[in-house]
Amino acid sequence: MIFLSPAPYRLFIATCLLFALALASMQAEPAAPPREKIRLDAGWRFALGHASDPARDFGHGTGYFSYLAKTGFGDGPASIAFDDRGWRQIDLPHDWAVELPFDRRGKASHGYRPIGAAFPETSVGWYRRTFPIAASDLGRRISLEFDGIYRNARVFVNGFLVGEEPSGYLGTSYDVSEYLNYGGDNVIAVRADATIEEGWFYEGAGIYRHVWLTKTAPWHVAREGTFVRTDVAGPEATVTVDTQVVNEGHEAASGTLEQEVVAPDGRVLATNRRPLQLAAGETTTLTDAIAVASPQLWSLETPVRHTLVTTLRRADQIVDRYETPFGIRTLRFDPNAGFFLNGRRVELKGTNNHQDHAGVGAAIPDALQEFRLRKLKEFGSNAYRCSHNPPTPELLDACDRLGLLVIDENRLMGINAWHLHPLERLIRRDRNHPSVIMWSIGNEEWAIEGNIKGARITLPMQNFAHRLDPTRPVSAAISGGWGGISRTVQALGVNYIRQGDTDRQHTGFPGQIILGTEETTNQQTRGIYVTDQARGHLAPQEDGTSGGNAELGWKHYAARPWAAGVFFWTGFDYRGEPTPFGFPAVSSQFGILDTCGFPKDGTSYLKAWWTDEPVLHIFPHWNWSGREGQEIEVRAHSNCEEVELFLNGATLGRKKMEPNGHLAWPVRYAPGMLVAQGYRPGQETLTTKVETTGPAAAVVLVPDRPAIKADGRDVAVVTVEIRDAAGRLVPTAGDLVGFTISGPGRIIGVGNGDPSSLEADQFVGSSRSVTLGEWAAPNPAVNTGEVTFETTFDLPPPADGETYSLLLNTLGPRQTAELNGEILYRDADPAHSRVELANTGGKLKPAGNKLRLVSPVYPEWRDREGLAQFHPLSLRIQQAAPPWQRAAFNGLAQVIVQSTGEPGVITLRAASAHLPAAVTDVTAN
Ligand code: GAL
Secondary structure, three states: OOOOOHHHHHHHHHHHHHHHHHHHHHHHOOOOOOOEEEEOOOOEEEEEOOOOOHHHHOOOOOOOOOOOOOOOOOOHHHOOOOOOOOOEEEOOOOOOHHHOOOOOOOOOOOOOOOOOOOOHHHOEEEEEEEEEEOHHHOOOEEEEEEOOOEOOEEEEEOOEEEEEEOOOOOOEEEEOHHHOOOOEEEEEEEEEEOOOOOOOOOOOOEOOOOEEEEEEOOEEEEEEEEEEEEEEEOOEEEEEEEEEEEEOOOOOEEEEEEEEEEOOOOOEEEEEEEEEEEOOOOEEEEEEEEEEEOOOOEOOOOEOOEEEEEEEEEOOEEEEEEEEEEOOOOEEEEOOOEEEEOOEEOOEEEEEEOOOEOOOEOOOOHHHHHHHHHHHHHOOOOEEEEOOOOOOHHHHHHHHHHOOEEEEEOOOOOOOHHHHHHHHHHHHHHOOOOOEEEEEEEEOOOOOOOOHHHHHHHHHHHHHHHHHOOOOOEEEEEOOOOOOHHHHOOEEEEEOHHHOOHHHHHHHOOOOEEEEEEEEOOOOOOOOOOOEOOOOEOOOOOOOOOOOOHHHHHHHHHOOOOOOEEEEEOOEOOEOOOOOOOOOOOEOOOOOEOOOOOEOOHHHHHHHHHOOOOOEEEEOOOOOOOOOOOEEEEEEEEOOOEEEEEEOOEEEEEEEOOOOOOEEEEEEOOOOEEEEEEEOOOOOOEEEEEEOOOOOOEEEEEEOOOEEOOOOOOEEEEEEEEEOOOOOEOOOOOOEEEEEEEOOEEEEEEEOOOOOOOOOOOOOOEEEEEEOOOOOOOOOOOOOOEEEEEEEEOOOOOOOOEEEEEEEOOOOOOEEEEEOOEEEEEEEOHHHHOOEEEOHHHOOOOOOEEEEEEEEOOOOHHHHHHHHHOOOEEEEEEEOOOOEEEEOEOOEEEEEEEEOOOOEEEEEEEEEOOEEEEEEEEEEO
8 A cells, every 4th residue: 555645746736836827927027137147056956877887877878869869869867858856956056076985095186085987986977957948038049057067067958968068167158049948847967077087186076166047139248248458547447348249130130239337336437339230140349448537446455346237229128238247457567576456566465276165075155255265365365376277257256356366277288279268268257357367377287387398388378368368467387397388478477486496587587477376385284283194184394295384485475576476375275185195184284274264373474474463373282281391382473573472470581573484482381371472562462372271061153154145055154163161172172063953054064174084074865766667668650559567566675764755757648557456546647647656654565566557658759759768667765864963173163054045043053972062043034
């Protein structure tokens, strides 16, 4: 006996109603806006496929006429008819690599995740999603846009292959207008294959950036079709705009092109209008120079953005309205004086970063991008190098808004379409961002950097970039291979002063811009002061893997005002490259911050010399039980003129701080309190202390913000602190903490900054399906009669926490279903015959269940063709997500909480075996 769970029916009927209402309202609407950009992040289904076994890749590519033989013949999950109800439901951004357990056979560079040629069963991911298109959309141009998929993404819409993109970092746009079902549902299927890597660092896997649906009139501004640049002379600015307009219609178009420069407060500052005529199929580019009186300039202190609103009109009708946010600013690099923003010299105080964060891997929500940038700004960093690939567009938006300068980096160097086309896409996508100040065409290209080929390849790439954007210099970073790229590149990026003589290069090439694109930090595991090889933990390094440390690097560039500044390797720790260790170390330790953004001691060194804020920080911590009487070096990072150190009230001496330096005292360890006092002429004395703490006594949850947006995307970053009875952070605590959440929020990742932690970053449920019975689709040549599917099946032996659902499919237009002798439904149409039957209450028999489906055969050949693409009956086996947990590392852990979309109070609870439970609220509104 089985009973039909009413829930799927109710859901189904509700969905139908909603869809009908949505369709009706779309049709009733007078007119959709001329341009729509719809986010398609929610409501995907995901499953791992297989890189080498088509049978385990859902039969994709095995059809008699497969997707390359006949257009629209996407097979396996690429077919419309494919049944994905057994797949897991996910929202984007998504990174399946970070969900996988660590595997010591994996690549060190990518953080020992089971991705790559040795792991075909976890290197391919499939995504599917359905979206409705209104009948009234017919005639518009509709594009499906992916900001980035890692990688080799094959994209299908309604069974049509629309493109295949090898890059894991470039955005793609596919015009799908002619493949859509207007007034009906449409299916996107994406197959991503991460087997071959692009970088030598953790890169994630899957659709880890946003997906959009863009709708325009046939006559519209081209995608990324504006290029805005600005010049400022006295109080007036000139905004020069190239606008690419395309007529994809079948008739000539004529009207006007209007440009408005809109101030940050919404005032229209200047307008330009011109007539426009386009033949059918024509694309044209028009240039306007627009004068703007006394604009606010974009700067690091006031990162104000203007908006260029481009409007295409036919008579009084608005045909397109395209917005380009931009900043009015000037930039100039002087090989003898450094970098100038709006005529003022700005020292580049930068960091390098990958798109990778604790808990979430490469799938970083926009709000977390901003969180990361704010962390970098807190220690005075004003610049960001996107190493070593085109970044996510929202990162650049955030740099624009927050006031950070960006080196935007290309992947491979070369002169063929394979290399130049990606460079073009990078520049066209990013050239309106005021934050972007330089293009980097490559990084450490060892095969060419020191030889004549490098010198040669650089020139055409550089010229190509200049044609697309004459306003920014082109750089390439080299690491010791001098005499090749270094001879021809406009802006030389020096990766590590240990590997080259910047002074000699400056003298030899006086017209060349020089900057430090990578430089060593203090390379340390956060909170660790004694290297522990076995645990992969690193004390602060005086001489890091690439030579030197933050102080040496900063002093070098600070003393050379002709150079434009320096970018440290790296701002944040990232997965992979666990140098100088291997497994179980899985993350890098180069960061000024750890993978969560918790500061290491080097943060205060840079903050002292990169900001005007008073800084006084002493380290290490003072919990050294067992080392009583032994000498421990205590250091101070400070911009005070003098610092005095006291242990338990007794002075250890007052010392003078050298500019850009640090101070150190040898101290015989005794538990208690270290106090430092920092003296600044004419100002209050600064005091800081480090105390020996008691044992862990409490867990405390501290969200970065009390409230987030109830938009399904915003995140709160919650710090988990282990404190002693006096409320002091216990700097050695490693308590395991479990988390539960209630209200309109979900946990999307946990981390603790331990580069050797092999704990899970995510706790996700699983879903898979197995087919039941034998099925042979009816011969398409048979035009009449009935089609029957009949099977007897057993349930798999019950496993802990697993739930089962039967998934029935549709064989024909009027189906009857019978289970164990009982009629489930009779003559149901396709909307009602494709049902899910939950086995709640154990109504299915463990063995010997009998199911029979009967229907008249579909009259249409194409409908019947779909029958070959699914199995009539499957069993879905789901397992709920295990509870979330993470050990603290040196007293800290992080929980990333995301809005689920509804307003309300999100409550996060933490529990640990020996500590009282903690709770915190975040309001979503
Ligand atoms: C550099 C390289 C970076 C990173 C770093 C690690 O040579 O450009 O991507 O690998 O070394 O030390």
